[in-house]
Amino acid sequence: MREFWSLVRRDLLLARRQGGAATSVAIFFILTVTLFPLGVGPESALLGRIASGVIWVAALLATMLSLDRVYQSDLEDGSLDVIAMAPMPLELVALAKTLAHWLTTGLLLVVLSPLLGVLMQLDTAAFGPLVLAMALGTPALSLLGSIGAALTVSVRRGGVLLSLLVIPFYIPVLIFGVGAVDAAVDGISARPHLLILGAILLFSLVISPLASAAALRLNLE
Amino acid sequence: MREFWSLVRRDLLLARRQGGAATSVAIFFILTVTLFPLGVGPESALLGRIASGVIWVAALLATMLSLDRVYQSDLEDGSLDVIAMAPMPLELVALAKTLAHWLTTGLLLVVLSPLLGVLMQLDTAAFGPLVLAMALGTPALSLLGSIGAALTVSVRRGGVLLSLLVIPFYIPVLIFGVGAVDAAVDGISARPHLLILGAILLFSLVISPLASAAALRLNLE
Amino acid sequence: MTRATPDDSNKSFHAEDLVCIRGERLVFSGLSFEVGAGTATLLRGPNGAGKSSLLRLVAGLLRPAAGQLRWGSESVDRDREAHRRKVRYVGHLDAIKPVLSVGENLAAWAGIYGGRAADAPVASALDTMGLSGLADLPARFLSAGQRRRLNLARLLLDPGTLWLLDEPTVSLDSDSVNRLEQAIKHHLAAGGSALIATHTDLHLENAAVLALAPARPAIDADA
Amino acid sequence: MTRATPDDSNKSFHAEDLVCIRGERLVFSGLSFEVGAGTATLLRGPNGAGKSSLLRLVAGLLRPAAGQLRWGSESVDRDREAHRRKVRYVGHLDAIKPVLSVGENLAAWAGIYGGRAADAPVASALDTMGLSGLADLPARFLSAGQRRRLNLARLLLDPGTLWLLDEPTVSLDSDSVNRLEQAIKHHLAAGGSALIATHTDLHLENAAVLALAPARPAIDADA
Amino acid sequence: MAAMHRFANPTRFVRLSSALLPWFVVAMIGFFAAGLYLGLFVSPPDYQQGDSVRIMYVHVPAATLASGVYVVMAVASAVALIWRHPLADVAAKAAAPVGAIFTLIALITGALWGQPTWGTWWVWDARLTSVLIMLFLYLGYMGLWQAFDDQRRAARAAAILALVGAVNLPIIKFSVDWWNTLHQPASILRAGGPTIHPDLLTPLGLMWGGFLCFFAAVLIIRMQREIVLQRIRALQTLQVATEMPVPQEA
């Protein structure tokens, strides 16, 4: 496990140094959401109705756009060869890198989501469920995204193929994430949505390391 | 000018070979737009109201995401050194690469926008202005984006920083692009918006090659 | 977790009837050789003969289309993790992060390799490759030769048993080539072994030469 | 558009009092040298001495912190485009697109370089570097040495006047090194010139040597 | 050569499938002819929708087979990954474009049908949304195949994706249904879904049979072509081996 945490620490250090990757994800998230009042018009009733959807779509996009960081640069400069030969299973490598990805993107999205709720005139009653849903949903996004990132890692400029692969898998997270917030807005319990999000998270936690490791193995050849 | 067209042709060839970069941009555009109904719900009236905004935001994102293709891979493999030493001014190089970028992304967005109008339940009266506004707006997006791409080209994984730089410049295009469509929906003339979009395009056409070339020069050092 | 020190695996490494196919083209076939403990084998052959491919095969990064890799009589496939703990691969690519300093780059590898490497003094590895003055320099400022030296310094953190070096002398000045030769000799003297692809000369006594020619490999034992 | 053929610029290239600063560190200063028409200069020095930096300076990809570059008596800054038309730079990086075939890679450069290069038979350039059999192979399948040969073949499309080669022999097998030497000699015989950074030996008669040592460069004239 | 070994089994497949192919083609022509005749000329027009109801004879079989083909693909991928059966990859690769085309036909005929019946080309109904997502899954799968030039690696990557997709498919379907019932249902669809008249059932069944035979025939043709290509590649592999120059240096 020492190697596992070393790898996580390394990826965090790299993210911090690489032009503040984490802050850029945060700013991308905020900017995408602020584009909407500009695009859709400022009526607060309309904004409030689409708030949960817009925030979640922006979270999906922000996660997806940062996915190529997970494996790609390590493959390109040969680091992935060296990591793959380290004395730990490739499944653990994938998990460590996914964890580091979540810590530098998803975690920030969780923290920032109330702020965006304010910007989008979201009902204050829904802030709690929004944060909770984000806390359960974003790790699932990182885990599912890791599979796509690993599959396309040796494909030059695979970024857009990556989004094509990943978006269908993101749809359930989007739907139940939005569902949790909308339930709270409508005054019903968000619990069922949150439970389903939890189930999706557990499910991704099981398949992601396996599928990512298998994908990495074939891409190293 | 022979060199100019050779460079455009080369970039088009590369785009075609690189896993169908152009089709992937198209797919990304469609995917992003489909996420919104899933996020905000399927009611046609609501969707129709936010349609123009969503389509334009998706166009912005699709353009932005493909921007790193313009210079980055050429810098990373040393091709940009060789191109910069070719017997043509760097301004022309920037223009050629931007043109190739538009032909493989913006042009597709123009063609696809009516289809997305259908998906988003947009008023059919607005289809004409939507296509026109896209035809004027997307070249401006490529030109303005080229400046950002050139500025961030030597930053590893500069993708998100790039979006930070570029989004503020994209906002006028977004506002008048959406304005043109909404005017048509409301039954007023879209002409003033289209004229302003044309002016933005001309303006970008003048400053983009100059600024991009200066930024490239900086980054080659 | 057992550690691979030269002692606990005093067996020679064998390859038998290896076939390598890349991009659906046959690179070599029927290749057999042995790398004994304490010995080095130089891999030679024209461009495209398959030297890099062979090294990646032995490293476990590529799977052979046919053939076997063994430590003594035990097949590598039986325990791939043990194999990984024994081999150290330095390829054409640098595995250097430009945003980290020279010292941080090496420290990161030391952590990830765990075991002995985690406690290995990064400073002494840098020193051996003549990089001690540059430890705090961001790696993006390194020249081609300095980058390669940093990459080679990784070997010294935890030397493992079998070194797989792909053109290690590229971009190195003559002083650095000497340092590399010393490091290899030291590794061999400690019971390690090495398989080295190179187009230039490396001064190693008693090194076997494995000449690779597509589909017709041969082994002669001289320096 | 005037073309740079060896005839129309039968002047030697001069560098005077060059100062190079990279990443806010002084790499070298007060460096002066001359590369006459028909001659080659070998650039030597330990790793990090500034060979690659000097070549990028001369190529115009870096600006010197101080000092002057001249063709005969005419400063390079007066007409940078003419200078670009005269120099040909082959650096550490490959400038090879993995998705294009070997032939397409070279053809793309020929088009972009316009003038003489556009009409130059790509096939003959490939042949000279021993790549003729590989013209239709996607470049991503190339081995390290084959990639370098493809990169060098670019020089032959439109040779310009002054070749700037950064460690051109890296990864080349001995046969390819011969081909490269022949190509350089041919270029010199046609009135061209070359500035070549290398750690290995290149067999060129009458090549001057410019030895670079950080902040203390010196010129000796022998082979 | 060991590589040739792998094709012993495909050889048998080619023989068997070549024998079956004409039957599928004949059956397909028969089904289509009878189905189209009954559907276009014999069956009565719908009292509400008029003749546009006849689009159903193409729409419904295409829509049902669209997800059926994905199941075939996923099973083939599982076989390929677990047992490394050489035919399984070929089958999965051959099935994907057929499935994508069925999906596309369902979408296009659905949209053509929707215009006269609902007055709009598209609504975000749960079923339609699932079909759209299905199209994305197909496109991603085919894109991944294309992105690699080494067929062996492409096969493995695509198989991993197909399997992950298959286990995700129920979750996606479930979530889309949930999403649709959560919001007030798109009213037109509730009203518009016509119950199928027995007179329409016979031509529908015939057309369905025709589509199925079409799938089988195209699958066989594509698989055979893929096997031939694989053989050519294997031959080229060997040929390169013998043509390689033998270097002199030791």
Ligand code: HEM
């Ligand atoms: C783009 C638009 C459409 C799509 C993607 C679509 C999709 C589907 C799918 C997936 C099925 C198969 C359901 C199953 O497996 O049981 C289906 C069946 C059917 N569709 Fe559509 N459809 C579309 C438009 C329409 C329209 C406009 C109508 C007519 C008003 C229609 C009428 C039917 C009928 C009658 C069936 C068969 C009966 C049933 O299973 O309920 N569809 N469609």
Ligand SMILES: Nc1ncnc2c1ncn2[C@@H]1O[C@H](COP(=O)(O)OP(=O)(O)OP(=O)(O)O)[C@@H](O)[C@H]1O
């Ligand atoms: N990633 C790859 N995919 C497909 N084929 C490859 C790949 N890499 C190399 N090859 C092919 O395999 C053969 C052997 O390549 P390899 O890199 O092993 O040669 P090498 O002996 O290391 O040559 P060099 O001396 O030039 O480094 C070459 O003919 C090359 O075309």
Ligand SMILES: Nc1ncnc2c1ncn2[C@@H]1O[C@H](COP(=O)(O)OP(=O)(O)OP(=O)(O)O)[C@@H](O)[C@H]1O
């Ligand atoms: N991009 C850069 N930014 C800042 N400093 C750099 C950069 N590249 C190189 N340097 C520094 O400039 C000095 C000279 O580097 P250069 O690459 O010119 O050396 P070199 O003589 O080519 O060495 P080698 O033989 O290793 O290739 C080195 O000390 C290096 O630290």
Ligand SMILES: [Mg+2]
């Ligand atoms: Mg090699």
Ligand SMILES: [Mg+2]
């Ligand atoms: Mg150098």
